[in-house]
Amino acid sequence: MNRKTHLFIRRSHRYLGLFLGLQFMLWTMGGLYFSWNDMDEIHGDHNWKAPQNLKADLIVVSPTQVIAQLPAADSIKSIRLIEVFGKPHYQVQYFMAAAEKVTVKTQLAIASTGSLRAALSRQEAVQLAMNAFSEPTQVSKVEYLTEKFVNGHHEYRGSPLPAWAVTMKHPSQTTVYVAAELGEVMKFRNNKWRIFDFLWMLHTMDYQGRDNIGNVLLRIFSIAGMVTILSGFALFYVSSGFRRKKKSLA
Template sequence: MVLRGRRARLHQLASKTHKWLAIIIGIQLLLWFTSGTVMSFLPIDKVHGDHLVDRKTVAPIPAGMALASPADLTRSVGTPVTSLTYRMLLGRPVAELSTAKGTRLADATTGVLLPAASAAQAEAVARAAWRGEGRPVARVERIERAAPEYRGALPAWRIAFDDPNNTRVFVAGDTGRITAVRTGTWRLYDFFWGLHIMDWKNHEDFNTPWLLAFAIGGLALWIGGAVLLWMRWPVRRRRRSPGS
């Protein structure tokens, strides 16, 4: 009788613990399933804004154009170069030189270093890549620090288009490259991503204590359910009943 009483109390404790875990963990499980479902339905190309801003097309350097040699470009930058890329920027051939101190642009024909991209140049880069309808009004703003909306190269220019998608194009100040595109679809995706990884502020850290705690809680919920299932299994109870 004492053994049966202890087993009954253990069963009652396990049942209550499992119930409250199910209520608490279940809310986050619902958020995980909901956010995962929404993110799965959003086309990734629309999340990236590929239908509004073309970042894949590369303009070729005109054939026969005389370009400065890598040695001349290295001398112009005055520090060891780790990589060198020739490309077109707003109809002009440039050389992109990566060094330990950062990235610099130089005129690819003369080797003369170029200043950082201006607001007007950044807007021109964004408009040249624009694939949306019409020619929306743009507001250009310099970005000096990272934010949930943008964590790319800094400083950068944010070109805010007045279009139905509230498109924001980010252009790196040192290279003049488009480093990010943000749209209404991206913001919706980012909101549910923050819910999914339980980083409600910055939406980037998936090693938060909250996520770890709820993951362990979900595992405990499963283990508790398995124990209760074993204790309540009908066949097992029928076998025990004659000798009880």
């Protein structure tokens, strides 16, 4: 192999390594955090109190009584029996067609009577969040989230809205997210999860939504990383004493 080719491989490896080095370090840093932390703690499972189970002898009306009261229901997506403050409730999700646009609506109803009930109020959401948290604590902040307040980076992204965000006065700075119309606690988000989410963004290189592992930037860096590795193997081969020895013997 001539000197020009040798120098080209060496320079290519050097500059690719310099260009990709920072991203490789971020990938490694993220991998260390992911592997050295308990995912249950990151998800807040250790602070999530198990919900009450409904008794088997409960008396409920037919869900058809609830469906009959739904305005402009086109078809039913799902019907669930859930517990809200110790009482059985129907959670009905249905499709509603309006002006050639189909949307999914959710309706809560008291299962014992079939009466429709409104979405969770601020006070109800706070109580539900405190009931779900495993430790006695106080609330430091309450926010009402709608589409315009939840962008691609929000920690509640991709989850049912509207929702109440109830932040606890706790060392973990846990925020309990309660879906107002579903009548359920959806997610716990704490400081460990926020670090995880930031490192995950650096890992996926998706700086908008954070969860797209098929984005163009990640593909480019992955290919460049393979080229760097292959150039390293090539550099080892052209610089090795074994190759020079073999050439001299020939």
